[in-house]
Amino acid sequence: MSGTLDGKGGTPGSEPPVVTPVVTQRHVTSQEFRAAFRAAELGMAVVDRDGLVRTANDALGALLGTDPARLQDSPAAEFTGLTEDSRTWSAYRDVLLGRRDRLHCTRRLRPAAGQGVWAEVTVTPLPETRDALLSVADISDRRDLRARLRHLRMHDPVTRLPNRSLFFERLAAALATTTVAGGSGRIGLCYLDLDGFKAVNDTLGHGAGDRLLGAVARRLTECAAPGGHLVARLGGDEFALLVEESRGTEQLVDLAASVQSALSRPFEVSGQRLAVSASIGVVERPAAGTHATELMQAADTTLYWAKADGKARWTLFDPERNAHRVTRQTLSSTLRPAVEREEFDLQYQPLVGLGDGVVRGVEALVRWHHPQFGTLAPNRFIGLAEETGAIVPLGRWVLATACRQARRWQLDHPCEPLVVSVNVAVRQVWDSDLVADVAGILAETGLPPSLLQLELTESAVMGSGGRPLQQLQALSDMGVAIAIDDFGTGYSNLAYLSRLPVSTLKLDGSFVHGFRTQEHPNPADETIVEALVQLAHRLGLTVTAECVESAEQAERLGRIGCDTGQGWFYSRPVPAERISALLSTGVRS
Numbered sequence: 355m356s357g358t359l360d361g362k363g364g365t366p367g368s369e370p371p372v373v374t375p376v377v378t379q380r381h382v383t384s385q386e387f388r389a390a391f392r393a394a395e396l397g398m399a400v401v402d403r404d405g406l407v408r409t410a411n412d413a414l415g416a417l418l419g420t421d422p423a424r425l426q427d428s429p430a431a432e433f434t435g436l437t438e439d440s441r442t443w444s445a446y447r448d449v450l451l452g453r454r455d456r457l458h459c460t461r462r463l464r465p466a467a468g469q470g471v472w473a474e475v476t477v478t479p480l481p482e483t484r485d486a487l488l489s490v491a492d493i494s495d496r497r498d499l500r501a502r503l504r505h506l507r508m509h510d511p512v513t514r515l516p517n518r519s520l521f522f523e524r525l526a527a528a529l530a531t532t533t534v535a536g537g538s539g540r541i542g543l544c545y546l547d548l549d550g551f552k553a554v555n556d557t558l559g560h561g562a563g564d565r566l567l568g569a570v571a572r573r574l575t576e577c578a579a580p581g582g583h584l585v586a587r588l589g590g591d592e593f594a595l596l597v598e599e600s601r602g603t604e605q606l607v608d609l610a611a612s613v614q615s616a617l618s619r620p621f622e623v624s625g626q627r628l629a630v631s632a633s634i635g636v637v638e639r640p641a642a643g644t645h646a647t648e649l650m651q652a653a654d655t656t657l658y659w660a661k662a663d664g665k666a667r668w669t670l671f672d673p674e675r676n677a678h679r680v681t682r683q684t685l686s687s688t689l690r691p692a693v694e695r696e697e698f699d700l701q702y703q704p705l706v707g708l709g710d711g712v713v714r715g716v717e718a719l720v721r722w723h724h725p726q727f728g729t730l731a732p733n734r735f736i737g738l739a740e741e742t743g744a745i746v747p748l749g750r751w752v753l754a755t756a757c758r759q760a761r762r763w764q765l766d767h768p769c770e771p772l773v774v775s776v777n778v779a780v781r782q783v784w785d786s787d788l789v790a791d792v793a794g795i796l797a798e799t800g801l802p803p804s805l806l807q808l809e810l811t812e813s814a815v816m817g818s819g820g821r822p823l824q825q826l827q828a829l830s831d832m833g834v835a836i837a838i839d840d841f842g843t844g845y846s847n848l849a850y851l852s853r854l855p856v857s858t859l860k861l862d863g864s865f866v867h868g869f870r871t872q873e874h875p876n877p878a879d880e881t882i883v884e885a886l887v888q889l890a891h892r893l894g895l896t897v898t899a900e901c902v903e904s905a906e907q908a909e910r911l912g913r914i915g916c917d918t919g920q921g922w923f924y925s926r927p928v929p930a931e932r933i934s935a936l937l938s939t940g941v942r943s
């Protein structure tokens with residue numbers, strides 16, 4: 355030992371500067387050093403070139419739970435865990451061989467008895483000897499404190515659940531691992547929001563609100579525990595359950611359903627029994643190529659759908675519905691230029707006499723051939739067109755195109771008069787001079803007014819006084835027929851309609867669907883339709899049934915007294931040429 359701790363060197367490699375007062379004092383004896391070594395609170399050992407302990411102090415013995423004398427001649431690398439990875443091991447060898455100044459690392463020591471301790475291990479060569487000094491500092495307390503601070507930072511104090519930060523950390527880690535692992539993994543998320551939580555806060559106070567959140571958190575934790583899923587409070591009354599290794603949609607749906615049923619049991623909070631429900635957005639997809647923000651956006655959208663669909667339910671992410679949401683924006687902004695570019699086209703669906711099978715007319719149904727999204731049905735854009743006002747130029751184009759086509763059929767088949775029925779949106783009645791437009795188009799195309807029918811919905815004409823009523827009256831006076839579309843979905847006020855210049859009721863498809871099949875006839879529906887038809891006839895209206903899909907429906911509608919039928923049983927909406935062909939070959943169905 356002597357000579358190894360003679361204190362001559364100070365810091366390895368640095369010659370003591372002559373002017374420093376400390377160094378000009380007398381040299382510390384090796385005895386004094388030995389005493390300091392023994393008394394130090396820092397665990398230390400002197401090791402030889404081979405890494406065997408020459409001597410260890412009491413502090414190191416205490417740290418390792420052993421008598422320091424028993425450490426003598428044992429390989430220090432073993433009790434300090436320096437053999438655990440090859441980089442540390444080779445750095446350690448270099449220090450022992452004097453090829454390197456210092457090794458510093460953090461290790462978890464595992465003494466034979468007692469708890470493991472986290473330690474900072476430092477190894478430096480001892481100058482002028484072939485030994486090295488190894489010191490081991492217990493940093494468990496520091497680490498514990500750091501861990502406790504991190505826990506506080508990453509958890510929500512109200513529910514004790516992981517908070518938003520931890521949730522995103524775990525989500526990012528899960529996505530990163532699965533991506534690295536080759537991309538076959540899947541990830542799932544239930545994103546939930548309590549329905550009506552604000553009311554609890556407002557009426558019972560924030561204390562009760564917090565207790566309710568705590569109770570909800572416990573039930574969520576119970577649901578997630580069997581699968582070991584992460585439950586986090588993302589803020590307010592929003593929670594998330596993360597399924598890091600999803601087995602598929604079904605697993606997520608089961609989880610969402612179990613959450614729903616767990617929350618359906620009433621809660622006891624502040625002496626009150628509270629009924630709580632949640633809306634849940636469920637997203638499940640391959641982890642590869644999925645980004646955390648994208649996943650959360652999908653979850654957010656899906657949660658919004660669950661709320662919009664009536665709350666207290668889970669809803670599964672639907673890419674088509676999402677695309678719908680995304681394209682709404684695009685469609686809305688490109689509608690007007692599309693009218694100018696004539697990206698629209700009309701299809702025609704026959705209106706057939708139920709008694710004789712004669713095609714009496716056709717309904718013009720608009721389609722949009724969108725350069726990016728392909729052919730779009732009207733339910734994708736008519737509403738948008740109404741919102742933006744683009745329905746006015748679009749409606750004018752539809753009217754002109756349908757009338758031009760009808761005039762051509764009239765000229766080609768003068769003996770088979772065919773009425774063209776054109777849908778008119780509310781806004782066209784209010785925001786444009788519909789009467790002038792119709793008059794102008796009839797004059798321009800030469801179509802007799804009697805071959806034009808305009809379809810308006812009940813809501814468009816109900817309560818109409820003033821201008822709309824005058825317009826309807828003027829159109830009717832001109833000889834144009836007015837039909838009420840989708841009758842039965844609105845007010846269904848026949849008495850009111852009798853005072854308007856309406857000539858036809860188009861019974862909404864839902865009535866016809868209500869007829870059911872031969873095996874399960876629904877006499878109530880038939881009775882209602884029959885009464886409606888009789889009443890309409892009494893008021894001088896003709897009745898068209900929409901959505902006739904089977905021969906049986908056609909037969910029964912005919913028996914009840916409906917005048918005409920429209921639907922897939924006769925024909926889907928088709929291009930004008932197909933109607934022309936039908937007229938050429940005879941109109942009997």
Ligand code: C2E
Nearest residue numbers: 719720731732733736752777778779901902903920921922
């Ligand atoms: P609508 O006026 O009630 O038109 C009938 C709708 O029912 C059409 O859908 C038609 O394809 C569909 N249909 C026909 N037969 C059957 C059947 O047997 N079964 C079923 N399930 N459906 C059938 P489409 O073409 O998608 O039109 C939807 C709605 O869009 C129309 O309902 C109408 O309100 C509106 N629309 C269409 N074209 C125009 C237009 O040029 N202007 C305005 N303002 N609205 C239009």
Ligand code: MG
Nearest residue numbers: 717777809839
């Ligand atoms: Mg219609």
Ligand code: MG
Nearest residue numbers: 839840860900
């Ligand atoms: Mg309709």
